[in-house]
Amino acid sequence: MKKKLCILLACFGIAACNGYDGPAPESHLVVEGWIDSGGHPVVLLSESIPARDGSISRKEMIESIARWGKVTVSDGEQEVVLTGMPDDRYMPPYVFTTSKITGVPGREYRLTADYKDFHASATTVIPKPVPLDTIYTLPLSDSLFCIMCGFTDPADETNYYRAFTRTKGIDRKYQPSTLAYMSDEVFSGYAEMQLASTERFNERLYELNIKLGDEVSVKFCTCDRRTFMFWQNFEVMLGINANATYFFDTDMDGGLEGALGYWAGYGASYYTIKIE
16 A cells, blocks of 8 residues: 655655665755745754665654754845744654744745754745635545635746645644646646645555545645646655655755755645535
């Protein structure tokens, strides 16, 4: 049964194969960071884990946290050192953030991260949000549904789209919605994005899991092309490595120099829908 591995810590710089007895893989700094329009920067910082037996324990994930790292974000007017704090909504359960910087569409944000001998940097720009024209549900079976997000792509812009979902009582944070990414390189005008599967740790890959009675919040985002391609390649990698017989990938471009992972700016719009 294919399972998701939706924690980036467990996806980068990892050699994971049964019986592997070669040299230890090179250690990498792993950064998972984003800033939403109207939101504050959130950054997870850790070291990659050599999972030799094809599995990674919660203890290993926690031990990999770069608690003593220094993370800064600049918006062109001020540079702020982010505060590290425990946050069990995430895995690893530790984030760097600040309320002193708020995401504004059109503005560039520069991230730097220092830990041990690692130094990483990246920049991202938050694009303008594109609002939904409509949001509704369609039944897939007696108990399973999908959410349809209809929107009109601006004709004079190049836009890339990504969606996240959070189900009340199940998710404590927004999770990626599987295959929920689109580029206006292949369409124009009105389009609809289908959300049918929320990625959760230890659930089967592409499992339909939006159910009758759920109350689902949707974060519908615009992003730049690099972020779009990162998520597209990430999900392809998940499918290829779903059985964890071998797992090693350091070539995905998330905009970072000196680290693996990504730093993304999202033009975000929020919606809530009851599945009934």
